[in-house]
Amino acid sequence: SQQGEEDPQALSIQEGENATMNCSYKTSINNLQWYRQNSGRGLVHLILIRSNEREKHSGRLRVTLDTSKKSSSLLITASRAADTASYFCATVTNQGGKLIFGQGTELSVKP
Amino acid sequence: NAGVTQTPKFQVLKTGQSMTLQCAQDMNHNSMYWYRQDPGMGLRLIYYSASEGTTDKGEVPNGYNVSRLNKREFSLRLESAAPSQTSVYFCASSWDFYGYTFGSGTRLTVV
DSSP, X not given: OOXXXXXXXXXXXXXXSOEEEEEEOSSXXXXXXXXXXXXXXXXXXXXXXXXXXXXXEETTEEEEEETTTTEEEEEEOSOOGGGOEEEEEEEEOTTTTOEEEOOOEEEEEEO | OXXXXXXXXXXXXXXXXXXXXXXXXXXXXXXXXXXXXXXXXXXXXXXXXXXXXXXXXXXOOTTEXXXXXXXXXXXXXXXXXXXXXXXXEEEEEESSSSOXXXXXXXXEEEO
């Protein structure tokens, strides 16, 4: 089974609104990463948060991490139609550096 | 700077045929990974290689074999393809626990 579970599975919003995606995971981690994938294409790394960090920002992205609840959230502010994609969280444990993905959230931003 | 190169990009196989997916990276990364992605799902780890000469099973290894030929190359072999192996396959590499680079994928159809 996959390490992470994401919620919601699909999200549809209007341009300009904020989008929030949540990720839960099962085991202790070294770090958690978020990726974007456009329509079956390759993965683009968005942001990484380490296990000793609680919040991180990158442009319009804000990631939080709660290791006590084994959960993370990705916030995209002021969304654009170009943000339409699937978003995946992925965790890295301290054993071997394997990157394990969640099932993803499909985001649709309507103009 | 090519990054991670996968060949072929597309392949159609008949049930029972064998084939090898090739992956090469030019970033001097120690670790390499093979994932599969089925429609509407996240990436699932098939096999990984933490360093040259070592390989380990991931989440879904059945029906696959791998070879870490040298530091640059990590191949995935399907000995007897089955329709359930129809998927998009991604190769990735990393230097440490933080920087992962993905190839553009191989779309495999088994009929």
